Amino acid sequence: MPGLDLLSTFLEIYRCGSLSAAAERLGLTQPAVSGQLARLEQELGDPLFVRSRKGATPTARAADLAARIGTHLDELRAALDTSGEGVAHVGTVRIAGAGELMAMRVLPALAPLTTRGLRLHVTLGLAADLLEALSAGRVDLVVSAVRPTQQEIAATTLTDEEFVLVGPPTLARSIDPVRLAADPLGALSHLPLVAYADDLPIVRRYWLSEFGRRPPNGVAVTVPDLRAVLAAVVAGAGVSALPRYLAEPALAAGSVELLHEPAAPPLNTLYLAVRAGALVHPPLALVHDHLRTRAHLWGAL
Incomplete structure (x- = not known):
């Protein structure tokens, strides 16, 4: 050893x-x-x-x-x-990420460190904006759904998130299973979408990965919070592609259903991004290493 x-x-x-x-x-x-x-x-x-x-x-x-x-x-x-x-436990770390991931995975993982003197200042937002804030020195660490391209930022793989296509039972029953098997794009085209942003970032990724083109569907609701996207889907406003960790409780409760079963689930890699050389600071290194250790227990999200 x-x-x-x-x-x-x-x-x-x-x-x-x-x-x-x-x-x-x-x-x-x-x-x-x-x-x-x-x-x-x-x-x-x-x-x-x-x-x-x-x-x-x-x-x-x-x-x-x-x-x-x-x-x-x-x-x-x-x-x-x-x-x-x-x-290592004394100091403030300015951490940033998407609201739903921070609320459901990151902050619960880091909470035990705060009992030993670590302080966390949390910023929520979109990856592109948060990476700009990191480059400018306004935050110390970003949990990012996109790989940073800035030369001054060092990125470490955290884990993968899996996307699932879900809808309320009423809309799920409107899908012809025979047509879904033969022509999934056409079978799903009548369903209204609930989107995270105007450019349909997660929905577009799912459609391109599984069906080879952008969704032709109309958009019923656009809201920049995946928890709100899920709430709108549960309420019957439309369908959406969501991370499995977020949709799993609603799937278990029967308030939403899987609309499509891909041969291999679409994945997106999450990264821990810091400014190059910044991990020499003990509190930041502690948070960085703790999240990577906990991510081993999460598996694919």
Whole structure:
């Protein structure tokens, strides 16, 4: 089993994004850090970083290892800290994301950390706006449904969300099952849509993935909150594509029904986005690692 010194060095490289920055934080020479990383990679049998002039890019193995050990190492350091300050848990982290995901998954996962001194300032909104806020330094971490393209932002995969097409029982009964099997686009074309935004981001993605074209359906309701989208569907306003984690309680209660069963469920990857190099700050690193650890328990959303 790798020693704590090797794992601590690995975690600093992962959070700093380069061996030189990690060496500076650890008070070691860069060759010493490089040697410890080489020993750890040899023990694990896998490369952990791809080195370039821009720094050290973590491999999938590195991201998984950081998610598993990060919080535990921080807590161990706090327990051994004779000053008793527990710096990893003290401070404010400005976190941002879509309202429904923050309410149903992210905040419940982070709530236990607040009992140990961590403070959270939450901003809700659309991914594009929140990533701009991250670039500008107005927030520290974004749970994003789109992969950031900004060079100054580092993104780590969090988990996948699965989309399902649902509608109220009354509209589900209006679909001809024979035509649905032969011509799903036509069989569903009479159904009004409930959309998250004017460009139908989730609905359009579902139709393109499953039926090969944009939906020809009319839009009955547009509301920028997926919980409100679900409420409108339950009330009979129309049908919509929603993340399974959000629709599951209504499906179990029978207030909505699955309208289409794809061969493979459409998925969308969620990312944790931070400014490059920002994970050197202990409270932010704690939140980042804690969410990645909890996401392993969520599975696909």
